[in-house]
Amino acid sequence: MNNSIDFDKIYSAIERVVSHSNFYFQSLSIITCLALAFFSYKLVRSYIFPKLASRALKKNADLNLLVNRYFLPLLYPLMAILFLAIGLSIYEELFSEILIFSTTLQLTMLFIFLRFLRISSNNNFIANAAGIFLFPALLLDVFGLLDPTINYLDQYALDLGTFRLSLYLIIKGFTVLLLVFWLSGLVSKKSKSFIESSKTIKSGTKIIIVKFIDIFIYSMVGLTILKTFGVDMTALAVIGGAIGVGIGFGLQKIASNFISGIILLFERSVEVGDVVEIDRGDIFGTIKYFGGRYTLVEAFDGKEVMIPNEDFIIGKVTNWTFSNNRVRIEIPVGISYSSDLHIAKKIMLDAANNHERCLGYPSAECYVTAFGESSIDLLLHFWVSDIMEGRLSPKSEVMIEVWEKFKENNIIIPFPQREVKMI
Numbered sequence: 207m208n209n210s211i212d213f214d215k216i217y218s219a220i221e222r223v224v225s226h227s228n229f230y231f232q233s234l235s236i237i238t239c240l241a242l243a244f245f246s247y248k249l250v251r252s253y254i255f256p257k258l259a260s261r262a263l264k265k266n267a268d269l270n271l272l273v274n275r276y277f278l279p280l281l282y283p284l285m286a287i288l289f290l291a292i293g294l295s296i297y298e299e300l301f302s303e304i305l306i307f308s309t310t311l312q313l314t315m316l317f318i319f320l321r322f323l324r325i326s327s328n329n330n331f332i333a334n335a336a337g338i339f340l341f342p343a344l345l346l347d348v349f350g351l352l353d354p355t356i357n358y359l360d361q362y363a364l365d366l367g368t369f370r371l372s373l374y375l376i377i378k379g380f381t382v383l384l385l386v387f388w389l390s391g392l393v394s395k396k397s398k399s400f401i402e403s404s405k406t407i408k409s410g411t412k413i414i415i416v417k418f419i420d421i422f423i424y425s426m427v428g429l430t431i432l433k434t435f436g437v438d439m440t441a442l443a444v445i446g447g448a449i450g451v452g453i454g455f456g457l458q459k460i461a462s463n464f465i466s467g468i469i470l471l472f473e474r475s476v477e478v479g480d481v482v483e484i485d486r487g488d489i490f491g492t493i494k495y496f497g498g499r500y501t502l503v504e505a506f507d508g509k510e511v512m513i514p515n516e517d518f519i520i521g522k523v524t525n526w527t528f529s530n531n532r533v534r535i536e537i538p539v540g541i542s543y544s545s546d547l548h549i550a551k552k553i554m555l556d557a558a559n560n561h562e563r564c565l566g567y568p569s570a571e572c573y574v575t576a577f578g579e580s581s582i583d584l585l586l587h588f589w590v591s592d593i594m595e596g597r598l599s600p601k602s603e604v605m606i607e608v609w610e611k612f613k614e615n616n617i618i619i620p621f622p623q624r625e626v627k628m629i
Contacts, residue, residue, distance in 0.1 A: 232297070232306045239293040243285035250281065279325055283318040290314060309348050316344055323388060332388050339381045379431075386430050390423045417471070459516070463499045466515035471496060476518060476525055481593055483524035484513065506596075526593050532565060533593040535601045539608065540581030542618040547574070547582060550617050557607035558588035563600050565589040580620045 255278075290311045298304050320340075324333035346352040356374055363372035401415050476482060476493060482503065483490045491505035500512040517523075526533060541550050551572045558570040570588035577583075586608075590600050612619065 232301075232303070235293055235297055236290070236307060236310050239289040240286055243282065243289040246289070247282040247285045250285075251278070276322070276325060280318055280321060283314060283321060286314050287311065287318065305348070312344055312348070316340060326392050327388055332384060335384055336381065339377060383431065386427055390427050394419060394423050417468075459514070460499065463515040466519045467496060467499070467501070470501070470515060470518055475528070476501075476523065480528065481526040483526065484517065484521065489513065531592045532589050533597055534568075534587055534589050535597055535604075537586040537601060537605055537608070538575075539584045539586065540578060540619060541584065541612075542581060542620045545582075545617045546615070549615055550584065550612070553611040553615065553617065554584065554586045554608055557604050557611065558586060560607070561588075561590075561600055561604055563590040563592075563595070565591055580622070 290307070294304060294307045294311055297307055316337075320333045320337050323336060324330055327333070343352060346355050359374035359377065360372045363375075365371075397419050398416055401419075470476060478493050478496065480493050481491070482493060484503070489503060489505065489511055491503045491509075491511070493501060494504045494510070495502040497515075500514055501518060503511045503513055505511060537554075539550075539554065541547070551574075554572045555570055558564050564570060565588075568589050570586070572584060572586045575583045575585045586604075588604070590597060609619075611617075
């Protein structure tokens with residue numbers, strides 16, 4: 207099989223097109239279509255679009271952004287494609303030679319694709335690199351030389367066992383990977399942005415959806431890469447078996463934490479923003495992030511603690527904000543036997559009820575809990591509205607108020623007194 211490129215075919219094809227009797231008529235028809243597209247673009251941009259913008263777009267910020275970023279920059283190429291397609295369908299009925307017409311239409315479609323790449327990715331490299339490979343491929347296809355060129359490039363190859371890496375495969379792989387990474391990045395970015403901005407989806411559900419989007423996109427990218435380079439997909443069964451054995455022996459904790467994270471997201475026993483207490487109060491803070499392996503808890507002293515997801519499943523976790531944000535504060539106080547018990551209870555209840563953060567329901571309560579060796583033990587309970595605002599501050603302020611009122615009413619808080627006798 208002859209894999210060399212016959213450049214004479216290119217010259218003969220160009221000569222045949224240029225010397226054809228309807229070459230200039232084809233060119234004039236294309237110019238007419240492009241001119242009509244330009245006037246239509248000006249009409250829409252100057253008269254129709256301002257009316258739409260004043261009515262519909264001002265009411266919808268997302269639609270306004272979509273139109274200004276994507277639709278308007280691509281409006282003229284879209285108009286050109288529309289008029290070229292109409293012109294081609296009419297011209298094809300009248301003449302047999304349509305190479306210039308069809309080539310112009312294909313080049314315009316390629317231009318609008320590259321333009322969309324540049325706008326959506328905010329990166330000229332992706333559009334330029336794609337254009338370097340797609341534009342020559344389009345021209346070769348027009349002249350019927352794409353297959354010979356592919357065969358010619360496929361001759362230069364490196365055999366690695368059963369795997370064959372040719373120059374054509376490298377060019378094809380680079381182009382496909384470029385477009386796949388652009389498309390996956392665009393889908394991931396736009397879908398995550400839409401989900402995060404949604405006010406109807408709960409925060410825990412948002413995290414679940416985002417993680418499944420990541421898993422799906424990474425899986426599709428991986429399969430596309432393997433398929434592009436001709437990797438036998440049956441080899442994945444062997445790889446999957448090896449991974450299974452690895453998980454069974456060496457990756458138990460990683461797999462356990464990953465599965466525990468998925469359970470937490472679906473179960474929603476703890477969510478981002480919840481105040482949790484772990485290890486009997488050694489870790490006390492707010493959940494800031496759920497990861498595949500760990501959960502990030504920001505303690506109230508500023509420390510950021512990364513806790514394995516498994517600890518939330520098998521350990522005891524106190525979620526202070528699971529169903530509501532209110533919290534009960536307990537203040538134990540001991541008074542002397544000579545003090546008036548009823549006045550002491552009234553002072554403690556008034557101090558709690560007068561605090562601005564104390565809730566009316568459940569109401570504050572004060573109990574006599576024990577008759578101790580040197581004091582009568584009392585316990586004050588009262589509820590505050592939001593643990594996110596702290597619980598030590600209201601506790602401290604109520605205790606100061608109780609202390610001051612006790613002194614004014616001669617309520618004595620006994621303390622141990624010891625004597626040392628020198629013999």
